[in-house]
Amino acid sequence: MKSRKRHHHHASRADLPALTDRLRRKSRKITGARQAILEILRRHPHPMSNKEIFAALPKGDCDLATVYRSLHLLENMGMVKRFDLGDGVARFELLGEGDDGHHHHLVCTRCAAVVEIEECFTREFEEQIAARNGFKAITHKLEFFGICPRCQ
Numbered sequence: 001m002k003s004r005k006r007h008h009h010h011a012s013r014a015d016l017p018a019l020t021d022r023l024r025r026k027s028r029k030i031t032g033a034r035q036a037i038l039e040i041l042r043r044h045p046h047p048m049s050n051k052e053i054f055a056a057l058p059k060g061d062c063d064l065a066t067v068y069r070s071l072h073l074l075e076n077m078g079m080v081k082r083f084d085l086g087d088g089v090a091r092f093e094l095l096g097e098g099d100d101g102h103h104h105h106l107v108c109t110r111c112a113a114v115v116e117i118e119e120c121f122t123r124e125f126e127e128q129i130a131a132r133n134g135f136k137a138i139t140h141k142l143e144f145f146g147i148c149p150r151c152q
Contacts, residue, residue, distance in 0.1 A: 015042075019094075022079060033062040034070050038079070038094065046114045047083045047091035047105075083143075087112070104141075108148035117144070 019038045040056045041048065048056075054067045062070075071092050074080040083091045083105065106115040121140060130138045 019079070031070070033057075033066050034074065036061055037067065037070050037074070041080060041092065041094040047081075047093040049089045049091050053092070084141075104143060106144045106146065108151055109145050110147055110151040113148045113150070115148075 019042065020035060036057050037053055040053055044056075050064065050067050050071060053071070054064050057067070071080060071082075075082050075092070079095060080092045081095050083093065104117045104120065106117055107113070121142075126138055126140060130136060
């Protein structure tokens with residue numbers, strides 16, 4: 001399992017018109033707030049918290065509750081993915097079309113820098129674990145924590 005940083009801007013390649021088009025195809029209203037949130041996530045390479053997204057929005061564009069509601073909707077539509085990096089703060093990342101968002105992260109416990117990791121458990125490994133414990137239909141989420149080179 002060699003680790004290499006994946007440039008996970010799959011979603012970033014889509015421009016805003018393509019993203020709003022996805023909203024439209026799912027017959028959702030393209031509100032200014034939703035568009036602004038998608039644009040911020042599109043430009044930002046790492047998962048962002050509600051508050052970070054809110055802080056990046058033009059002032060007076062929408063309130064924090066609207067950000068929460070919009071992200072919840074976008075998550076349900078499969079356009080953004082929620083990450084829990086262990087600090088109790090939900091973070092969100094844009095998903096490219098056809099991306100199931102299954103990747104893992106290495107998180108710095110000091111500065112919260114996030115590195116995406118390429119490798120993943122094989123399906124066989126998941127099935128062994130499931131079988132050994134009598135489970136079916138398992139999936140996994142995996143985050144690694146440590147201190148990044150900059151903080152060491």
